[in-house]
Amino acid sequence: MFRQVAQLPLDYDLFKGHDSIFNWSPAGSIIFGNGAVKKVGSEVKRLGGKKVVVCTDEGLVKFGVAQKVIDSLSDAGIQYSIFDKCEANPSVETVEKVTALAKEADMLIGLGGGSSIDPAKAAAVMVTNGGNIRDYEGCDLFPNAPLPVIAIPTAAGTGAEVTCFAVVTDVEKEWKMAIGGSYNIASLAICDPELTASLPPLFTAATGMDALTHAIEGFISRASDPISDAILAKAIKLIAGSLQRATFKGEFDKDARYDMMMGSTMAGMGFINTILGIAHSMAHPLGAMFGVPHGVGNAICLPVTMEFNLYSNPDKIAEIAGLFGKDTSGMDTIQAAKLAVDTVYELLDSLPIPPLSDWNVTPDDIEKLSEEAMKGGDRSTNPRETTVEDFEKLYQKALTLKK
Incomplete structure (x- = not known):
């Protein structure tokens, strides 16, 4: 006989501090x-x-x-x-x-x-x-x-x-x-x-950046909680230490593949309890309107949106630098947070992620993309409020990222 397990309603209360009660629903x-x-x-x-x-x-x-x-x-x-x-x-x-x-x-x-x-x-x-x-x-x-x-x-x-x-x-x-x-x-x-051992570099890089986006956006979400924080921090650390190895020598580096799978699974367990942020709000219309693979869209939008969010959650973003193995001693919080953003830009630049222009996304499409991004459910948990004008600027920046 199987024991009954509580199936709680999804809980996305934005304020999960010590004075509130929150649900945390684990995976199967x-x-x-x-x-x-x-x-x-x-x-x-x-x-x-x-x-x-x-x-x-x-x-x-x-x-x-x-x-x-x-x-x-x-x-x-x-x-x-x-x-x-x-x-x-x-x-x-x-x-x-x-x-x-x-x-x-x-x-x-x-x-x-x-x-x-x-x-x-x-x-x-x-x-x-x-x-x-x-x-x-x-x-x-x-x-x-x-x-x-x-x-x-x-x-x-x-x-x-x-x-x-x-x-x-x-x-x-x-x-x-x-x-x-x-x-x-x-x-x-x-x-x-x-x-995952035989996945080609582009696919490995794109899916890996998708997992990293889940981990980072969940970690800095306005709906974060202590349980998810611990899981997502570990996910960031695993992915940061293994994504490049898995991309460029994944057929031979079993440890990198193992850590990437673990990091991706942990990121999923964490973010489902915190929701995500505006990198996903931007990536979804790119996929729906232009067929941009979800991981590619997230990869390009992640550092752009981290930079946008920097002053809204600097403490958490600063922590990310350390999770990437960067030495932040002697830095104040803003300096460490900027280092985290720069590190993610550098990671993106090192990977075989093609630019948005490869999917025929042009500046003329920004207005429609921005209107669609405003409808995204992940906006509510993003550290910083967004407007259509904000999305227009973010898409403009994302379009300038070239290989």
């Missing part, structure tokens, strides 16, 4: 380690699954990553079907296709980045609640618990394996919507760093 269970993917079949069986849908993409099928999951399911006698058409920014239509396939299943597996895990989570909501996925944009809006989901990340980036949101692109409206709720956390995350 996690199995972590090299080779952990071999356990998926036995874990599906242990959770009572008999027929599953594996939600993934064509690349992971082509290069044999999906086969590792299939072999484990077959060995455990689990029936399965494969949906391998997930795109970089999963759409409403993709969720509908996964939902149709999953109506006869009792569990879903998301294998990949957020682009595969998020539609699996969204489809799990749809199977048990019906309607249209647009009906559930926001927090805690679906009445019935979703189908169980096992999330298996193949990149150290989104943290989707431990978050309680599914991000889905409404192509018609050029809008990314988030479907959230404490029941929308994967029942189990299987995190196997070896699955």
